[in-house]
Amino acid sequence: MQGASQTEQVYDHVRQAILSLDIVPGARLSERGLEAEFGASRTPIRAALMRLQGEGLVALDGRSWQATPIDLDEVTALAEFREAVESAAARLACTRASDAALDAFAAQVEAAGPDPGDERSGMRRGSDFHEGLAALSANAFIVQAVADTVTRMARARWLEMRTEEGRAAAWREHAAIADAIRRRDAEAAGSAIARHTQANLERLLASIRSDRRAFGARGLRIVGE
16 A cells, blocks of 8 residues: 555656646656655656656656657647547537536636636646546547547647637637537537647647747757657
8 A cells, every 4th residue: 555655646746747847858757866755665666657658758768767858749649639539529519418518518618717827727727628528428438538638738738828828719719619519519519629729739839839949948858840
């Protein structure tokens, strides 16, 4: 139990630090350093790192670990995948979800409002939206696929959420999708998802490319075109 508890503690801490860029992409992670920080043995430390490796957040580089770089090609591929999966989720939601569930989802999006908040609120709002949409499909595989995609894109999305304009635009796009689903208009929902995915990707790539030199100065490793 002690080992399992330590594994969970290390996993949660390191995962959050990576997703929030407190541990920057490309940073080295020392098993011994984590052992000292958490007072844990090597077995739970390695188990936590292997879980993070399965999520694509860390990788072995020789005999050491590192936070994986942000890969722009991967981000683009994930956006294409998310569009396909979320369009399927929307179609299923329009036929399967109850009126009460659709109303509750739309109300949650509306309650978030256009207030841009900060990066953390923008990230939380985005994750709640995409995972909530997936849940309406009542398909466990879609739910898992969206959750995995949200995790793998989290660091890149954090960079997009730096600006009030980006956060406000994302909310408007979410509201349009939620409205179409509440009306059970699968075609309109699919079109709104496609527009959101493309706009989201364009904002993200523009942000990263415009500030790539600054990110490099901070030690963030970004690869791809």
